[in-house]
Amino acid sequence: MSSGVYVHVPFCLTRCGYCDFNAYAGLDHLAPRYVRALLAEASIAAPAWDGEEVVSVFFGGGTPTTLEVADLKSVLVRLRDRFDVTPDAEVTVEANPDTVDRAKLAALLDAGFHRLSMGAQSFDPAVLASLERVHGPDSVRRAMAAARSAGYANVSLDLIYGAEGETLESWEGTLAEAIGLGPEHVSAYALTVEPSTPLGRRIASGVAPAPDPDLQADMFMLACERLADAGYAHYEVSNWAKPGYECGHNLGYWERRPYLGLGAGAHSYREDRRWWNVRPPEEYLSQVEAGRLPVGGEERLEPSDAYLEEVFLRLRILEGIPSSWVEPQTAEPFLESGLLRETDGALVPTERGMLLLNELVLALAG
Amino acid sequence: MGFAVTDLSRIRNFCIIAHIDHGKSTLADRLLELTHAVADRDMREQYLDKMDLERERGITIKAQAVRLNHETGGVAYELNLIDTPGHVDFTYEVSRSLAACEGAVLLVDAAQGIEAQTLANYHLARDAGLVIVPVLNKIDLPQAAPEATARELAELVGCDPSEVLAVSGKTGEGVTELLETLITKVPPPEGSPSDPLRALIFDSSFDAYRGVIAYVRVKDGRLPTRAKLHSMVTGLNWEAEEAGIFAPEATPIPALTAGEVGYLVTGLKDVHQVKVGDTITIPGRDRAHDPLPGYREPKPMVWSGLFPAEGGDYGDLRDALDKLKLSDSALVFDPEVSQALGFGFRCGFLGLLHMDIVKERLEREFDLELIATAPNVEFHVIRGDETIVVHNPNEMPQAGTYDHVEEPLVLATIITPSDFLGAVLELCQSRRGEMADMKYLSTTRVEVHYQLPLAEIIFDFFDHLKSRSRGYASLDYEPWGYETSNLVRVDVLLHGEPVDAFSSVVHRDKAYAYGRQMTERLRELIPRQLFDVAIQASIGAKIIARETVKAKRKDVLAKCYGGDITRKRKLLEQQKRGKARMRRVGKVDVPQDAFIAALRVDHKAEAKR
Numbered sequence: 001m002s003s004g005v006y007v008h009v010p011f012c013l014t015r016c017g018y019c020d021f022n023a024y025a026g027l028d029h030l031a032p033r034y035v036r037a038l039l040a041e042a043s044i045a046a047p048a049w050d051g052e053e054v055v056s057v058f059f060g061g062g063t064p065t066t067l068e069v070a071d072l073k074s075v076l077v078r079l080r081d082r083f084d085v086t087p088d089a090e091v092t093v094e095a096n097p098d099t100v101d102r103a104k105l106a107a108l109l110d111a112g113f114h115r116l117s118m119g120a121q122s123f124d125p126a127v128l129a130s131l132e133r134v135h136g137p138d139s140v141r142r143a144m145a146a147a148r149s150a151g152y153a154n155v156s157l158d159l160i161y162g163a164e165g166e167t168l169e170s171w172e173g174t175l176a177e178a179i180g181l182g183p184e185h186v187s188a189y190a191l192t193v194e195p196s197t198p199l200g201r202r203i204a205s206g207v208a209p210a211p212d213p214d215l216q217a218d219m220f221m222l223a224c225e226r227l228a229d230a231g232y233a234h235y236e237v238s239n240w241a242k243p244g245y246e247c248g249h250n251l252g253y254w255e256r257r258p259y260l261g262l263g264a265g266a267h268s269y270r271e272d273r274r275w276w277n278v279r280p281p282e283e284y285l286s287q288v289e290a291g292r293l294p295v296g297g298e299e300r301l302e303p304s305d306a307y308l309e310e311v312f313l314r315l316r317i318l319e320g321i322p323s324s325w326v327e328p329q330t331a332e333p334f335l336e337s338g339l340l341r342e343t344d345g346a347l348v349p350t351e352r353g354m355l356l357l358n359e360l361v362l363a364l365a366g
Numbered sequence: 367m368g369f370a371v372t373d374l375s376r377i378r379n380f381c382i383i384a385h386i387d388h389g390k391s392t393l394a395d396r397l398l399e400l401t402h403a404v405a406d407r408d409m410r411e412q413y414l415d416k417m418d419l420e421r422e423r424g425i426t427i428k429a430q431a432v433r434l435n436h437e438t439g440g441v442a443y444e445l446n447l448i449d450t451p452g453h454v455d456f457t458y459e460v461s462r463s464l465a466a467c468e469g470a471v472l473l474v475d476a477a478q479g480i481e482a483q484t485l486a487n488y489h490l491a492r493d494a495g496l497v498i499v500p501v502l503n504k505i506d507l508p509q510a511a512p513e514a515t516a517r518e519l520a521e522l523v524g525c526d527p528s529e530v531l532a533v534s535g536k537t538g539e540g541v542t543e544l545l546e547t548l549i550t551k552v553p554p555p556e557g558s559p560s561d562p563l564r565a566l567i568f569d570s571s572f573d574a575y576r577g578v579i580a581y582v583r584v585k586d587g588r589l590p591t592r593a594k595l596h597s598m599v600t601g602l603n604w605e606a607e608e609a610g611i612f613a614p615e616a617t618p619i620p621a622l623t624a625g626e627v628g629y630l631v632t633g634l635k636d637v638h639q640v641k642v643g644d645t646i647t648i649p650g651r652d653r654a655h656d657p658l659p660g661y662r663e664p665k666p667m668v669w670s671g672l673f674p675a676e677g678g679d680y681g682d683l684r685d686a687l688d689k690l691k692l693s694d695s696a697l698v699f700d701p702e703v704s705q706a707l708g709f710g711f712r713c714g715f716l717g718l719l720h721m722d723i724v725k726e727r728l729e730r731e732f733d734l735e736l737i738a739t740a741p742n743v744e745f746h747v748i749r750g751d752e753t754i755v756v757h758n759p760n761e762m763p764q765a766g767t768y769d770h771v772e773e774p775l776v777l778a779t780i781i782t783p784s785d786f787l788g789a790v791l792e793l794c795q796s797r798r799g800e801m802a803d804m805k806y807l808s809t810t811r812v813e814v815h816y817q818l819p820l821a822e823i824i825f826d827f828f829d830h831l832k833s834r835s836r837g838y839a840s841l842d843y844e845p846w847g848y849e850t851s852n853l854v855r856v857d858v859l860l861h862g863e864p865v866d867a868f869s870s871v872v873h874r875d876k877a878y879a880y881g882r883q884m885t886e887r888l889r890e891l892i893p894r895q896l897f898d899v900a901i902q903a904s905i906g907a908k909i910i911a912r913e914t915v916k917a918k919r920k921d922v923l924a925k926c927y928g929g930d931i932t933r934k935r936k937l938l939e940q941q942k943r944g945k946a947r948m949r950r951v952g953k954v955d956v957p958q959d960a961f962i963a964a965l966r967v968d969h970k971a972e973a974k975r
Contacts, residue, residue, distance in 0.1 A: 006928055189924040217919035238924055253928045267929040274932050299932060309935055316926060337896070357922040359896060362942050 002086075003049070003270075004056040004252040005079055007038060008263030009064040010281050013098065017132045017202070018163075020194035022265035022279050023062040030281055034263075035071040037288040039078050041262050044293055046082035049260060054083045056090040056249035059113070065099040073111035080112075090248040092117055092156075097143035098135045105143075105150035115247075116147055117156040117187075122163070123177035124170045130163045131191075137177070144181045154245060156185035161223070162216040163191050164208055171219045172226070179230045184245040188223045189238050190216045217355050224351045236317045237354050254313045265296075272301045311365040315357055320348030326364050334360060374625045375554045376441065379583065380499075381448040381463055383488055384473035385481040385840070389503040390449075392535035393473060394432075397447060400541055401434040403614050431466070431581055431627040432614040436545050443549055446627040448568070448583075450487070455717030457844065458662055461490055462568040462643050465660055466583035466627060469497040469552030471544070472523065476502040476510035476532070479518055479811060481840035482781045488522065497552050498523050499531065501544060506534040518808050555585075555625035562654040563587030565622070565646040567597075570637055572693030576607070578640045580630045582622065585658060589630070589646070590621035596649035598657040599641055603649050607631040637695045664696040666714025667774070667845070668721055668741045668824055669757045671702050671867070672728070673710030675735035675958055680709040686732035687711060690724065697724055702758065706867040706951055707737055707961065712758050715741075718824055737961050739867050743821045746772040746848055759869040762855040765906050771871075772848040774820040777802060780831065782839035784812050789834035797822035798873060817846055819873075856910070858884050859902040860892070863952035867961060881911035884964065891960035894918030899954055 011031065012023045057079060064072060072093065079085055092115040093108055100108075105116070122128050123137040140157075147155050157178050161171050178186060191211050193200050202208040224234055232240035236254060239247065252259055258270040264284035267276040275298035278284050287294035301309070314321050323331065323345050331347055334340040339353035339360060353360055384390040391412040398404045434445040450463040464470065470491040474480050491498060500519040505512050512532055520527040531547060533540035569581040582589070589595075591609040596602070608631040610618040622628045632640055642664075645657035674683045684701075691697050698714040715721040721741060728734050747754040749768040756762050762771075778799075782790045784806070794801070794816045802815035818827075823843065831839050856877050858868035868888075872880045881903025888901045892915050903911040923934050948955040 190920070190922075192924045213918070213920040214916075220920070237922060237926075250927060253926070253931065259928055261928060265929070267932070269928070269931070276929070276932075305935060308938065309931060312934070312938060313926070313931070339896075352919075355920045355922055356896065356918070358938060358941060359918075359921050361938055362945060 001052070001257055002055040002252075003052045003258040003260070004058065004249045005054055005083065005085075006249075006259060006261045006263075006266055007057070007059045007064070007075060007079075008261065008266040009034075009059065009061040009067055010264045011066040012061065012063045013066065013096070014132070014134055015198075017198040018160075018191060018193070020197050020200075021062065024281065027281055028066065030285065031067055031071070033285055033289075034281065035067065035075065037285050038075050038262055040291075041288050041294065042075070042078045042082055044288075044291070045260060045262065049083060052084060052258065054079070054085040054089060056252060057085065057092070058249040059093040060117075061094055063096045063099055064093050065095045065104065065108075069104060069107040069111055072108070072113070076112050090115055092247070092249060094119065095143070096135070097139040100143055100146065102146040102150050105147050105152065109151050114152075115154040115156070116152050117158065117185075117247075118143060118147070118183075120157045120178065121160045122166070122170075123174040124166065127160075127163050127166045127170060127174070130165050131160060141177075141181065144183070154185070155183045156187060156241075156247065157181065157183045159186065159188040159223075160191050161188060161219040162211040164211075166219075168215065168218055168222065172222060175223060175226045179226065185239070185241040185247060186227060186232055187239050188220075188227075190220065220355055221351065234318070234351070237357060251317070254317045255319075256310065256313060264294075272306065274299050274301065308361075308365050312357070312361040315349055315360060315364070316354075318348055320346035321364065323347050326366075330363060330366065334363065374557070374559075377444050377446070377554055377625045378469065378548055378552045379446045379448060379467045379555055379625070379627055380469040380471060380548055380552050381450045381467045381491075382471045382473050383450070383484060383491060384471075384503075385475065385478070385484045388473055388475040388478065388481075388484070389535040390473055393471075393503060393533065393541070394447065394449065396535055396538045396541045397434055397545070398432070398614060400538070400545065401436050401445070403432065403434050431583075431612055431629070433611045433627070436549070438546060438549060444626075445545070445548065448627060455667075455715075455720045457486075457490070458664060459569060459642060460487055461494065461660065462566070464491050464494045464496060465658070466566055466568040467491075467496055468555055469499060469548060471548070472498050472500045472519065473503050474501070474515060474519055476505050476512045476515045477507050479511075479515050480522065480781065480807065482779045482813075482842040483840060485522075485781065485813070486779055486842035486844070499544075499547055499551055500525065500529070501531045501533055503533055503535055505532045506537050506539065514808065518811070521807070557584075557586045557624040559586075559588055559624040561586035561624070562652050563589055563593075563595075563646065563648050564654045564658055565589055566658050567640060567642055567644045567646065569642055570640045570695070572637050573631075576631050576633075578632045578634045578637050578692075580632050580640050580646075581627075582630055582646065583627050584622045584624050586624050586654070587648075588621055588623045591618065594649055595646050596653060597639075597641070597644050597646055598654075599644040599661055600639055602634075602639055604632060604634060604639075607633045635692065637692055641695065664716060666696070666698055666744070667717055667820065668715045668743065669712060670715070670721060670741045671704060671707070671710055671712050671739035671758070672699075672725070673704060673707040673737045673739075673867075675737055675962075677708045679734055682732065683711065683728070683734055683736070686728050686734060687713070689732075690727060694724065696720060704739075704866050706865045706949060706956070707739075708949075710737075714757065737867075737958070738965065740870060740965050741824050742871060743774050743819075743824065745853065745871055748772065756871070759855055759871045760866045762869075762871050765854060770850050771853045773851045773853060775817055775846040775849050776820050776823060776843040777846040778816045778818050778823070778841060778843040780814045780816065780839055780841050781807065782812055782814070782835050784810055786835035786839060787812050787814075790814065790831065790839055793827075793830050793834055794818065797827060798875075818843070819851065820845075821872075854905050856880050856884075857904050858888070859900070859904060860888075860951045860954045860956070861897075861899050862902075863954070864904075865951050868964065877905055878910050885911045885913040887964050888960070889913040889915055891963055892954065892956055895954060897953075 010023050012025050015025045091113050093113040094117045120140040203210045227240045234240050235246050261268045264281045265279035275295050277294045278296035284294045340347050341350050382390045432447045436443050448463050448466050450460050500523045502512050516527040516530040519530050564586045565582040565584045567580045571579045594605050608618050609622050610616050611628040643661035647654040687699050696716045699711040702710050702712040745756040747768045748770050799816040799818040804814045807813050852874045853871050854874050854877050855871050857864045885901045885903050898917050899915040901913045902909050926934050948957050
């Protein structure tokens, strides 16, 4: 089965208050060791994946572009060397507008990273500030121009909506700016508050307001409308793409295809097993340097777990679930209230239904 | 049987009347020490308050009778200290304990003065013909005002302020004088050891190993261990396994005789067979003919539905109530089915404290988690010649199907510093009160009597009284009959479905406020659903308040990539479990906590006064 490889780079220039990813500021000195460890881990892990065709590679973080292009390239070369990476495999690298310029982008493209995913988040300076992003709207515009001039033909922009102080009007402006830059792909996420983050703590202690879910719902609907008008197809809850530019790597997650994660805290999945690497970079380094796979934990999926995953992942993408999986009377109220629609024998969430996906999953996965 | 029967003239039976924190238990400790009833090494604080529950609440639920031996002027006296409960819920028990005494120490904190409850119990004691010994306590405290308080006490009792004793339960100062005074002032018991046996059961308790223990005062005759006995109210014949005294631990003796106080191990397994106020005699020819006066059946005043938070615990709750009933003769309960809360019991309590104690014991001793509906009083619905007794707002017939409704009243006694009189009167007026009378106890303290509906007192009256008087006012009340009242049943509907657990019977003038309060509270508590949920309050078909919980629009996890799938699946499973724990009212999912929070009445402060 076609599979994917994810490479995690846990370094960032600064930490944003809302982010709960396995990312660290101030650990840059570990970068050379970390690159060596990625190379080593790829070599140790590869034999088990013999015969698996790798159709996508994704370098995420953190901020992968905090590493030298030569280092990123050496890891990609190692993957091509040890895994059965298809020649036309999708190869994505995430970038922070502030960590790239035209030269670096050209080098990345030359190294084989032909898909660029850029964390724009917003074009409203006030929103960027409240998200504690260090870049301004101009850096996104500049980075986008640099990407185009470096030759990038497949760029995705990440947006976040619903931060403190953001209004529907400001979001409308951000959407218009993003669309105006003409990316091939847009990811738009409702700001999600994780309790363990500085933002989560500020909200729990009442210092900051929690995002208003109704406003976020309005923002979601507006995104659906504006992006559709601009020719982007809505293909997952938070993802839109021009025809043919869906993110193949992420579709792999949602279609429950196998994937291998390399790097600190990276997750992997194959058959009925999910496992993940140890999270702290230092621990990851010492495990790999000792010649071991740095596995921190695993789970075996029971058939009921697998079924729940199948239902909620299929509902996230517009594939939906076969109507035959649920009793007609279970689906009926949702079809009637317009949260689901039935297309070609499949139950697919409508846009309003996507907003209430958890309710749909719980009702349909019974 | 070579046991020396104590000469009646050497016996003194007395109790201590005091407000909750005026130092009764500490004074009792000093009396135990001074009379060497407890060896120094065994002494511990609040010796007589044995149950955990009692220690924490600082009150005495079960009366005990302790024998103290004291010698004065070369004569040995037997003093029986009968401990009385001090809360309005237990007025009947207090009256039975008083009936076992000839004297009462009226103990008042020299810093705080007389409180309403003390006053109420003082009146009970005086009416029972007891000799009152006024005593100031805590004279060691810097804020004590012994002169002023002594004047207040002397005024009340009708003596000279110089006759008021001053003691410190803490240091022991004045306690010897108190003992001497009790011997000289309290009369010895009357009664004849040779008459047919008559013994008053003034309290009972339940021992898991020995069954029901009866606390008795022998009025006439003799009560030997192993005697065949007859209870005049229950008509039961039984045999006492053991007679004894508390010295202060239970100590068997061959017999109790006229004038004495002690306990009987009845061998009976159900506390309902040993009724407080019953008279014990001997079956057959030698039986007494007239029972001692004053017996009354305990009568529940406050009702509430108790439901297990987990529906599956119904059987456990039933077993727990059955067990509790063995040691609590005042507890009554009947099965109740609520659409919203499932299977449970409608329980009757003597008052709010009693309700709290029962709830707490069920939760603590039987490890149950409970939902209690808002407490209500017993209403009488009059239809022609028929009186329908209603213990549950849901049993209240719809308006128009009956002639009128009557509700219980109480006569409340409130003592407050005069500075707060205005605020206190305002509170009573706002609770549909009618003033009976008012008098100044001193230049700074006022005693007010108000006739109030009991229903107005059982919610948050005491909290308000305390907050309006900076904690100084005190309250006591006694039943004052039933009166016609303009009461209506208010129902609460969720999405058109009435929620039986939230129905309430309230005065028409307060129906709108109640309706608004419940709908507003529920709007905060009911999570958003997939559709707009109407929360309405109604009287019959008429809607008097309405709130809406707007349909939820967003419930989705924004991101779900490789590393998120396990976590997101677990979140969904958690959400699913949460949903399963909710109760369904019609189409609406209501979390357990919403019921608990919506029904929460903050009456804890009242219970702890």
